[in-house]
Every structure is written in C-alpha cells, then in structure tokens.
Amino acid sequence: MVSRVSRLPFLFFLTGLASFAVFQAWSLADVSxxxxxxxxxxxxxxxxxxxxxxxxxxxxxxxxxAVYQLVPVVLQNxxxxxxxxxxAQYAVFATGFAGxxxxxxxxxxxxxxxxxxxxxxxxxxxxxxxxxxxxxxxxWNSVTAGCAAAVFHLVMAGAAGMLMGLNFAFEWWGAFxxxxxxxxxxxxxxxxxxxxxxxxxxxxxxxxxxxxxxxETLQRFVAGFLLTGVWTGALSFLLNAPAWCHWxxxxxxxxxxxxxxxxxxxxxxxxHKPMPGAGxxxxxxxxxxxxxxxxxxxxxxxxxxxxxxxxxxxVIIGWLYLWGWVGGTILAYLSKIIPFLWWTHKYGSRAGRxxxxxxxxxxxxxxxxxxxxxxxxxxxxxxxxxxxxxxLLQTLGGTLLAAGSLFYAGLLAAVFAK
Amino acid sequence: xDRETVMExxxxxxxxxxxxxxxxxxxxxxxAVEGGRVRVRMTLTTPGCPLHEAIVGGVRRVLERHPGIxxxxxxxxxxxxxxxxxxxxxxxxRLGFF
Numbered sequence: 015m016v017s018r019v020s021r022l023p024f025l026f027f028l029t030g031l032a033s034f035a036v037f038q039a040w041s042l043a044d045v046s047x048x049x050x051x052x053x054x055x056x057x058x059x060x061x062x063x064x065x066x067x068x069x070x071x072x073x074x075x076x077x078x079x080a081v082y083q084l085v086p087v088v089l090q091n092x093x094x095x096x097x098x099x100x101x102a103q104y105a106v107f108a109t110g111f112a113g114x115x116x117x118x119x120x121x122x123x124x125x126x127x128x129x130x131x132x133x134x135x136x137x138x139x140x141x142x143x144x145x146x147x148x149x150x151x152x153x154w155n156s157v158t159a160g161c162a163a164a165v166f167h168l169v170m171a172g173a174a175g176m177l178m179g180l181n182f183a184f185e186w187w188g189a190f191x192x193x194x195x196x197x198x199x200x201x202x203x204x205x206x207x208x209x210x211x212x213x214x215x216x217x218x219x220x221x222x223x224x225x226x227x228x229x230e231t232l233q234r235f236v237a238g239f240l241l242t243g244v245w246t247g248a249l250s251f252l253l254n255a256p257a258w259c260h261w262x263x264x265x266x267x268x269x270x271x272x273x274x275x276x277x278x279x280x281x282x283x284x285x286h287k288p289m290p291g292a293g294x295x296x297x298x299x300x301x302x303x304x305x306x307x308x309x310x311x312x313x314x315x316x317x318x319x320x321x322x323x324x325x326x327x328x329v330i331i332g333w334l335y336l337w338g339w340v341g342g343t344i345l346a347y348l349s350k351i352i353p354f355l356w357w358t359h360k361y362g363s364r365a366g367r368x369x370x371x372x373x374x375x376x377x378x379x380x381x382x383x384x385x386x387x388x389x390x391x392x393x394x395x396x397x398x399x400x401x402x403x404x405x406l407l408q409t410l411g412g413t414l415l416a417a418g419s420l421f422y423a424g425l426l427a428a429v430f431a432k
Numbered sequence: 433x434d435r436e437t438v439m440e441x442x443x444x445x446x447x448x449x450x451x452x453x454x455x456x457x458x459x460x461x462x463x464a465v466e467g468g469r470v471r472v473r474m475t476l477t478t479p480g481c482p483l484h485e486a487i488v489g490g491v492r493r494v495l496e497r498h499p500g501i502x503x504x505x506x507x508x509x510x511x512x513x514x515x516x517x518x519x520x521x522x523x524x525x526r527l528g529f530f
Contacts, residue, residue, distance in 0.1 A: 083482075084482075087480055087481070087482045087484075088480045089480065090479060090480050090484075217480070220478070221449075221477075221478055221481075221482075222449070224450065224477065224516065224527070226515055226516055227515075286516040286519075286527065286529050287450065287527055287528070287529075288528045289528060354449070354482060354483075357448055357486075358482075358483075358485075358486060361448070361486075362485060362486040362489070363486075363489065365445060365446075365448070365486050365487070365489065365490030365493070366444070366445050366489065366490030366491060366492065366493030366494035366495075366497075367493050367494070367497060370446075370448065371448070372446065372448045372449075372451045373448045373449045373451075374451060
C-alpha cells in the first residue's frame with residue numbers, strides 16, 4: 015500500500031530517474047559526436063536539449079521531489095499547503111520540460127517559446143505551494159529559509175528562461191538574450207541548486223552522522239556570500255558590467271562554498287555515528303571538490319580573465335559544477351533518500367508488528383561507493399578530454415560516465431524490489 | 433504486565449536508519465505501567481525526524497498487539513532534547529559510538 019504522504023515526491027523522483035536514464039542512454043548512443051560538438055560550442059539545439067533534459071528533467075525534478083518530501087518533515091509533519099496543487103504542478107512542469115526538450119531538439123523556436131512559458135508556470139505553482147506552506151508554518155531556520163531562497167531563485171531562473179524562450183520565438187530583445195542567459199545560469203545553477211543543497215545538507219548531514227552540538231554560525235555566512243555572489247553575478251550580466259564585477263561574484267560564491275565545506279567538516283567532527291553511508295561521505299567529498307575548484311578559479315580568473323571566460327573553460331566549469339557537484343550530490347543523497355522513501359512505503363506501517371529490515375539492508379553501500387567513485391573518475395577523464403581537446407579522452411570519459419550512471423540508476427531502481 | 437516486559441517489547445522497535453532499538457537509543461524518557469494501561473513519554477533523536485511516524489507508530493503498535501495491554505498512550509516530547517549521552521552501552525556498541 016502506497017501512503018498518500020509520499021506519493022507526490024515519488025512521482026518526481028521516478029520521473030527524475032527516468033529522465034536521468036534517458037539522458038545517459040542518449041549520451042551513450044552518440045557520445046563522441048555530441049561531446050566533441052559541446053566542447054567547441056555548447057549553444058546548439060541538441061546541446062540545449064540535453065542540458066535541459068539533465069537540469070530540468072533530472073536535477074530539478076529530483077530537487078522538487080526532495081522539497082515536497084523534506085519540507086513537511088522539517089516543519090514537524092505539517093501538511094503541504096495543497097497536495098492536489100502539487101500533482102497539478104507536476105503535470106504542468108513535466109509537460110513543460112518535455113515540450114522544451116523536444117522543441118530544442120527540433121530547433122523549433124515557437125515550441126521552445128511556448129514550453130518555456132509552460133515550465134515557468136509549473137515553477138510558479140511550485141513556488142506558491144511551497145511558499146504558502148512555509149509562510150503558514152512560520153518556523154524559520156537555516157533549512158526553511160535556505161529552501162525559500164532556493165525556490166525564489168528558481169522562479170528568477172524560470173523567468174529569465176521564459177524570456178529567452180520568448181525571444182527565440184519572437185526576437186523581441188535581440189542581443190539582450192546573452193545577458194539573460196548569464197542571469198539564467200546564475201539564478202538557476204548557483205541560486206536554486208546552491209541554496210537548496212547547502213540548506214538541506216544542514217538537516218541531512220547531522221541526521222545521518224548523528225551529530226549534536228556542532229556550531230551553526232557559518233550557515234549564515236554561507237547564505238550571505240551565496241546571495242551576494244548570485245545577485246552580483248546575475249546583475250553583472252544583465253547590466254553588462256565590467257569584468258571585475260563578475261570576478262567579485264565568483265569570489266563571493268567561492269567564499270560561500272569554502273565556508274560550506276568547512277561547516278560540513280564541523281558537522282563531521284561532532285558526529286556520533288562513524289559510518290553514515292557512502293552517499294553521505296561522497297556529499298562531503300564533493301563539497302570539498304567544488305570549494306577547491308571555485309577557490310582556484312578566483313586567482314586564475316584575476317590573472318587570465320579571457321581564458322576563464324572562454325568557451326572551453328566555461329564548458330569545463332559547467333560540467334564540474336552541474337555534473338560534478340549538483341549531479342553528484344543529488345546521486346549521493348538519492349542513495350539515502352530512495353531507500354528511506356521505499357522503506358517508509360513498504361515497511362513503515364509494519365514496524366512494531368513484525369521484523370522489518372533496516373535502511374542499510376535496502377541498498378548495497380559498497381556498490382554505492384564503487385559506482386560513485388567510478389562516476390567521479392569518469393567525469394575527471396571527460397573534463398581532461400575537454401581541457402586537452404582530446405576526442406579519445408572525451409569519448410572514454412563520456413562513455414564511462416554514462417555507463418556508470420546507468421548502473422547507478424539501476425542500483426537505485428533495485429531498491430523498489432526490496 | 434510489568435515494566436521489564438514492556439521494555440523488552442519496546443526493544444523490538446528500531447530506528448531503521450541507525451539500526452538501534454528505541455530503548456538503547458535512550459528515546460524512552462518515561463514509562464508508566466498500571467495493570468493493562470501503559471503510558472510512554474518518549475522523544476526522537478532530532479525534531480523533524482523523517483521517521484517520526486514509523487518509530488512512534490511502531491512503539492504504539494508493538495504495545496497494542498500484546499494481549500496483556502489494554503490501553504496505550506504514547507506522548508512525544510522535545511524537551512529535554514535528546515543527546516548522545518542518553519545511549520545505553522549496548523546502543524553505543526551497536527552504533528560504533530566514539
């Protein structure tokens with residue numbers, strides 16, 4: 015019997031996993047061709063189509079499901095403002111993203127404009143539902159405030175995306191399109207995913223580590239630097255600001271990620287459970303990784319601004335950030351979230367009546383660790399291929415990344431058979 | 433029905449993430465047994481625990497299904513806050529606590 019409470023996030027998680035599998039299968043089918051084209055110029059119809067399949071169909075779909083699951087929990091079992099609205103929002107958003115991916119693939123600008131607007135409508139419904147839930151609860155802390163900030167930036171990213179979609183269809187704004195793209199990326203990649211992952215980690219990591227008594231001051235500094243970085247970055251693009259404004263945006267964002275990694279180390283130091291699971295360990299490693307990458311980019315971009323802002327470097331940074339940190343962290347957390355969801359579904363009401371398995375028995379932690387290691391290693395090979403412009407490394411890394419990801423998706427899907 | 437029997441019943445309910453039962457986790461703050469009536473005052477390791485329903489429901493169900501228990505009252509409280517010091521030696525060992 016599937017409980018009503020968890021059916022809504024399930025819908026998002028299953029759709030996200032399906033999109034993830036489609037993305038990887040599509041990559042495997044023509045890996046060398048699309049990666050070579052993407053490394054030279056990421057802005058082409060098939061590239062846009064794949065990027066939105068990955069970011070909207072997978073990452074955002076999973077993230078929305080996580081918000082629907084975690085917000086009522088953080089608010090101590092408070093109900094969502096409207097579960098029915100959640101289902102309607104799912105239908106609108108899923109239709110929008112599928113149409114947008116198809117529109118990009120067919121290079122049909124009218125379809126892109128139409129479905130970019132549908133995606134934005136889906137985002138607005140999501141923001142209204144979550145916003146109303148959070149406001150009614152009026153229980154603000156670093157998790158709920160961070161979630162609200164994330165959803166607000168998703169709305170901003172969606173608005174910029176819709177304007178770009180309409181510009182594709184009607185060519186209203188001409189060269190302003192590129193400025194909108196910059197803002198779209200800052201709001202979506204750094205704002206939506208940045209706030210969501212950092213704030214949810216403040217709940218999830220102490221819970222899985224059984225950490226108690228750790229300091230929480232850094233959480234405010236992370237949010238402050240991230241907010242400053244996102245808005246400085248977005249406004250720098252929108253106002254066509256000089257290069258040093260972009261550098262300040264990057265520096266603030268790097269400071270946020272470095273402080274975030276330090277804070278996760280604090281949580282880890284105060285742990286009472288030594289083995290929280292491979293997914294939780296990897297989420298910390300990936301946080302250290304993105305903190306290191308962004309911190310290195312600060313002096314590099316000051317010394318070689320043209321190289322850092324060039325297409326090749328943008329592709330490398332984009333893959334490391336979106337696939338490496340955002341995608342990797344989502345995959346890592348899914349190794350805990352999917353078993354939890356399924357356990358609650360299948361065994362939650364049986365606890366106390368009969369012997370039920372533990373969460374650790376729902377998924378093989380050694381396989382989680384092995385596959386996440388393989389995925390990260392493959393990503394490094396792929397990025398090295400981009401850096402050295404080596405089709406061999408790109409094909410090798412891209413193939414291993416897609417294959418490893420498909421195996422990982424299979425490992426997660428196997429939980430539903432437990 | 434005596435207190436020891438009820439405690440043994442409660443040990444059948446585990447936090448499925450931590451793999452430790454609610455007694456050894458130190459989640460049971462107060463247990464009152466009067467004839468067939470059992471009153472439990474308990475907490476969870478964190479407020480806003482995703483397993484709230486499963487664990488608290490498990491405590492209720494394991495008591496309700498015992499033929500010697502007629503009435504069950506489970507109350508969840510957040511004060512005093514749970515701390516790791518409440519773990520029993522068996523809970524610490526199971527968790528690998530350090």
